[in-house]
Amino acid sequence: MSSNSKVSYSEVKNNGIGFYGLLGIFGLFLLAGVVAFFTMEHNGHHISGMDNQIVWGLPHIFAIFLIVAASGALNIGSIGTVFGKKAYQPLGRLSGLLAISLLVGGLLILLLDLGRIDHVIMMIKGFHLNFKSIFAWNMILYGGFIALVGLYLWAMMDRSKTAKKLYKPIGISAFTWRLILTTGTGSIFGFLVARQFYDAAIMAPLFIVLSFSVGMAIFIMVLMSAYKWTNRELGDFVLNKLRYVLAVFILGVLLLEVTRQLTNIYATEHHGVEAFILKGGNIYSTLFWYGFILIGTVIPVFLIFCKKLKNNRMALYLAAALTTIGGFCLVYVIVIGGQAYPLVLFPNAEVTSVYADGVINSYSPSKWEVMLGLFGVALTLAMVTVGVKALKFMPVSLADSVVDPHS
DSSP states (O other): OOSOTTOOEEOOOOOOHHHHHHHHHHHHHHHHHHHHHHHHHHHOGGGSSOOSSOOSOHHHHHHHHHHHHHHHHTHHHHHHHTSOOGGGGGGHHHHHHHHHHHHHHHHHHHHHHTSOHHHHHHHHHHTOOOTTSHHHHHHHHHHHHHHHHHHHHHHHHOOSHHHHHHHHHHHHHHHHHHHHHHHHHHHHHHTOTTSTTSOOTTHHHHHHHHHHHHHHHHHHHHHHHHHHHTTOOBOHHHHHHHHHHHHHHHHHHHHHHHHHHHHHHHSGGGHHHHHHHHHSOSHHHHIIIIIIIIIIIIHHHHHHHOGGGTTOHHHHHHHHHHHHHHHHHHHHIIIIIHHHSOOOSSTTSOOOOTTOTTOOOOOOOOHHHHHHHHHHHHHHHHHHHHHHHHSOOEESOBOHHHHOTTO
């Protein structure tokens, strides 16, 4: 429901080999994920890289990343609805579709990784939730998010008077809900006091801003790819709006993560885990400095603000892709690195036992975990592809003459 009368929407009408070929590629990854699920369910999780020390592995990284990105993807629509920025309003429908698709993809990874899906069905049927658990609250938050975004899309796409009246209230509700949802996801780690690398109130705002960053980056890549493949016009006005907002979010993540690291360094109890993560010479320090800091922050900011690359679409796409990689690396460092460092059972004492106490835990993801994680990504992209093909989620044109009020 854009206030710009020039904007019109339509589904993707061409049924060429490209469309079915794309779905075929996604289908192969989906099939691989199903094979991985049944293989792990039949043989047990011992065939994965996870064990009693590393209980959250690569599938959980993919799941958390997609769930966080889902919240951030909706932010584009919220900027147009809640804050009244007309330039973003034509993007609201695609924003909502991508948000639901990302969340469903992430949640299905978790569902398949549980091994016993019937346990989830029994929990839902009997509504047996432990409300002292942040995981239980997240079950409610995820379902509520999908329902609210569905209503949000209805309000944008329905032209009735009722929809027009409810458009902004539902948009504000969805925006508020997504902030609560990401707070809940970040609080999973903030509440875990036993882990030295978790246990910090800043985890919640860190995950909120991280969702802004990776959600915006993924949306930019989906938007540019969709308009390129469907031969629809996409002007510089919209892209430059997204470009500089992305830079602000990237720097926001950097600020909060640096603040978290400096706070930990200041506290003596965290010196061990900080040395392990920042200068341990391991996969986690490599992913942090080269994956998150260099690839995911420094290079994208340079690509965005370099004057010689202004209006360069390849540079923007690359910046968005690198931001996505950097965000994934940060989640990997937080989740896996936090588990790899041993529990500090007795401060200022060296603890060793046959139960691997005081030992750095090793983790190498198996191919089954990779297949399961890519299943969620493929499902997300397949849902978006089918969505824009079946319903009017994409504006016919986002040319500057259509969306730029000063054109």
